[in-house]
Amino acid sequence: MSAREHYGAVVLGAGPAGLTAGIYLARARVRTLIVDEGVPGGQLVLTHAVANYPGVMETPGAMLARTMRKQAESFGCEVRGQTGARILDLAGRPKRLDVEGLGEVTADAVILATGGKPRALGIPNEDRFKGRGVSYCATCDGDFFTGMEIVAIGGGNSALEEAVGLAKFGSKVTIIHEFDHFQAQPWAVRQAEEHPKVHFLMNQEVLEFVGDEVLEGVRVRDKATGEVRTVPARGAFVFIGYEPATADLRGVVELDERGRILTDERLATNVPGVFAAGDARARPYRQIATAVGDGATAALAAIDWLSARS
Amino acid sequence: MPMLATDLTQIESDAEFEKLLAENPNVMLCCGRNGPMCLPVYDVMETLQKDPKYAHVAFRAMPFDHPVARHVRSLPHTRNFMGLPFTIYYKNGEVVAATSSIQNKAQITAILDEHFSA
Numbered sequence: 001m002s003a004r005e006h007y008g009a010v011v012l013g014a015g016p017a018g019l020t021a022g023i024y025l026a027r028a029r030v031r032t033l034i035v036d037e038g039v040p041g042g043q044l045v046l047t048h049a050v051a052n053y054p055g056v057m058e059t060p061g062a063m064l065a066r067t068m069r070k071q072a073e074s075f076g077c078e079v080r081g082q083t084g085a086r087i088l089d090l091a092g093r094p095k096r097l098d099v100e101g102l103g104e105v106t107a108d109a110v111i112l113a114t115g116g117k118p119r120a121l122g123i124p125n126e127d128r129f130k131g132r133g134v135s136y137c138a139t140c141d142g143d144f145f146t147g148m149e150i151v152a153i154g155g156g157n158s159a160l161e162e163a164v165g166l167a168k169f170g171s172k173v174t175i176i177h178e179f180d181h182f183q184a185q186p187w188a189v190r191q192a193e194e195h196p197k198v199h200f201l202m203n204q205e206v207l208e209f210v211g212d213e214v215l216e217g218v219r220v221r222d223k224a225t226g227e228v229r230t231v232p233a234r235g236a237f238v239f240i241g242y243e244p245a246t247a248d249l250r251g252v253v254e255l256d257e258r259g260r261i262l263t264d265e266r267l268a269t270n271v272p273g274v275f276a277a278g279d280a281r282a283r284p285y286r287q288i289a290t291a292v293g294d295g296a297t298a299a300l301a302a303i304d305w306l307s308a309r310s
Numbered sequence: 311m312p313m314l315a316t317d318l319t320q321i322e323s324d325a326e327f328e329k330l331l332a333e334n335p336n337v338m339l340c341c342g343r344n345g346p347m348c349l350p351v352y353d354v355m356e357t358l359q360k361d362p363k364y365a366h367v368a369f370r371a372m373p374f375d376h377p378v379a380r381h382v383r384s385l386p387h388t389r390n391f392m393g394l395p396f397t398i399y400y401k402n403g404e405v406v407a408a409t410s411s412i413q414n415k416a417q418i419t420a421i422l423d424e425h426f427s428a
Contacts, residue, residue: 038350038414039349039350039353039354040353045346045349045350045353046346046347046350047346048345048346060315060344061346062315062344062346062349063315066315081353081357082353082354082357082415130393130410130411131391131392131393131409131410131411132390132391132392132393132410133392134393135392135393135411136347136412137345137346137347137393139345139346140343140345140346140347140348140393140394141347141392141393141394141411144392144393145392213390214390214392234392235392
């Protein structure tokens with residue numbers, strides 16, 4: 001039997017919360033492993049421009065993520081991206097996890113920073129037309145739809161801001177929203193309402209994407225009248241928010257009704273030695289700055305917890 | 311200075327492109343920009359490039375806005391593509407698969423395993 005790797009702390013998730021936790025833990029000389037099944041940086045990598053992170057002028061999210069990763073690694077933190085991890089036992093001492101490429105590893109403390117993931121509509125043909133009309137990134141793909149009709153699906157700040165941005169390219173942008181009111185901030189709503197190319201289709205259920213080789217339209221049902229219609233569109237941009245990436249944590253730590261991890265004010269979960277940080281945690285705001293704050297708090301609490309038991 | 315934010319070797323001339331296909335029977339070429347849909351694909355490719363299991367595959371990136379990208383943009387396989395990056399898989403110089411927009415590691419390795427089995 002091969003020797004298992006043992007860490008002072010394992011952090012699941014390498015977004016801003018996880019990387020920050022890694023920085024604090026490694027600087028405290030806690031042997032730390034950060035594992036992420038995707039790209040280190042998490043949703044930060046998917047952010048085209050970050051303009052509200054203190055101390056940094058506008059920068060691509062991917063660059064900020066890369067710096068955070070290098071910073072964590074510079075203190076000795078081991079960061080493994082594109083690496084799956086399976087929880088074996090977090091209640092016992094030590095904690096046990098199965099990490100792709102390492103096998104079973106043990107840890108004295110675990111920080112859950114699994115973040116969130118963009119919510120997909122989950123309707124027919126969404127995957128089929130991904131990259132052929134259905135997109136999740138206006139800044140990436142907007143110019144493919146120059147002079148064409150576009151729909152933006154969603155009612156939050158992202159949907160409305162991106163719809164206005166897409167109006168630079170499209171002949172017409174229709175915002176389709178499931179409710180009769182927006183969740184976006186008033187300034188974002190006003191900006192969209194004032195744009196001559198932006199139109200609104202409220203209180204609609206999106207049924208499916210339709211087309212042959214490329215997207216040709218979006219079928220919707222009016223929630224008030226039941227009327228079904230096809231909205232012509234060559235491009236459909238989906239901005240319907242995020243959901244916590246906590247499916248694997250059910251039954252492991254306590255979650256709320258929305259699948260978010262419940263913690264106390266020191267970000268401890270109901271399982272001793274297991275902490276949570278970032279978008280996977282039940283909290284009101286999801287910003288890079290708040291995730292970083294969470295990561296620092298969870299790491300410091302974990303360090304205290306480890307110190308009390310050493 | 312390379313145009314793309316990746317450690318992958320970048321193809322920035324016709325000669326490099328032709329040499330790539332001439333010398334490598336298995337090629338995965340990702341044509342994109344420095345955007346949020348492209349960077350994750352480069353990251354997966356960087357990871358796979360270090361994996362001995364895929365030592366028989368040449369992983370390369372190509373800037374979408376460079377003239378050399380016409381080799382990808384003009385392919386019939388990409389005619390209906392409307393999402394970056396455009397990722398092309400070449401077997402002995404012929405296109406065997408092509409994808410548009412972001413792909414994860416599982417999706418990419420499925421294609422590699424199907425077309426480039428060692």
